[in-house]
Amino acid sequence: MSAAILSIGTELTRGEIVNTNASWLAESLTALGMEVTAMEVVADHRATIVETLHRLSASHTLLVCTGGLGPTTDDITSECVAEVLGVPMQRDDASLVAIKQRMARFGRSMAPSNEKQADFPRGATVLANRKGTAPGFHVQVGHANAFFLPGVPREMKTMFEEHIAPEVPPLVGESLHQVRLKTFGMTESAVNDKLAGIEGAHDVVIAYRAHFPEIEVKVLA
CATH class of the missing domain: 3.40.980.10 (MoaB/Mog-like domain)
Known part of the structure; x- marks a missing residue:
């Protein structure tokens, strides 16, 4: 939906x-x-x-x-x-x-x-x-x-x-759930590498937003 x-x-x-x-x-x-x-x-x-x-x-x-x-x-x-x-x-x-x-x-x-x-x-x-x-x-x-x-x-x-x-x-129908996480002191690419494999294994979508000095990560499932 x-x-x-x-x-x-x-x-x-x-x-x-x-x-x-x-x-x-x-x-x-x-x-x-x-x-x-x-x-x-x-x-x-x-x-x-x-x-x-x-x-x-x-x-x-x-x-x-x-x-x-x-x-x-x-x-x-x-x-x-x-x-x-x-x-x-x-x-x-x-x-x-x-x-x-x-x-x-x-x-x-x-x-x-x-x-x-x-x-x-x-x-x-x-x-x-x-x-x-x-x-x-x-x-x-x-x-x-x-x-x-x-x-x-x-x-x-x-x-x-x-x-x-x-x-x-x-x-x-099946609700879309979203969790927001914030990291500090890491680059966007480093955070992406840390979370590699999660999307395929758990049927989730991950979105990133960089706003120095934080990286916001949205996990949707």
């Missing part, structure tokens, strides 16, 4: 902001026992998003996507998912009401462009967003349980904890 993380946003591919969402998601999924084997970033380009969704969903059991759920013309994630699934977009009245109510609480009126945030691929399960105006959603895409979350970090993190974390354990 493996997971893929897809970050959508031209501001990411241009290097205008740092993609902290992906690293946080990878760490959180690993802690839940899921092996993350792919992490990709794509621009707000319809054909690229559609192709990437097809490819990642064909080879992963869990797909977590962030970004592209806002009210502007370059926020096209929902439409791309609908294209991949071959279904029309559908307005969710409850989400529309929730968006209006949230804006009213902050003394703002709802602009027509915000209405698109209540449109989802037909058949999607809507995921409430308590921290912002953009709901997320969940669909089955190919082999993958696919979750789509807003790109705003605090919204994404809250929604992950509320909607995705509880769904991961049944997908995991």
Whole structure:
């Protein structure tokens, strides 16, 4: 069982902001026992998003996507998912009401462009967003349980904890266990030589990270 993380946003591919969402998601999924084997970033380009969704969903059991759920013309994630699934977009009245109510609480009126945030691929399960105006959603895409979350970090993190974390354990099967070790005063190659043979003999994966004067060793099984 493996997971893929897809970050959508031209501001990411241009290097205008740092993609902290992906690293946080990878760490959180690993802690839940899921092996993350792919992490990709794509621009707000319809054909690229559609192709990437097809490819990642064909080879992963869990797909977590962030970004592209806002009210502007370059926020096209929902439409791309609908294209991949071959279904029309559908307005969710409850989400529309929730968006209006949230804006009213902050003394703002709802602009027509915000209405698109209540449109989802037909058949999607809507995921409430308590921290912002953009709901997320969940669909089955190919082999993958696919979750789509807003790109705003605090919204994404809250929604992950509320909607995705509880769904991961049944997908995991045999959990991925990780142990972190730290060595001091040894080179990375010396540590590697000391642990030679462990991976093949015990069906584990070892990863190294050098940050002087320590070597961090992650043992996954």
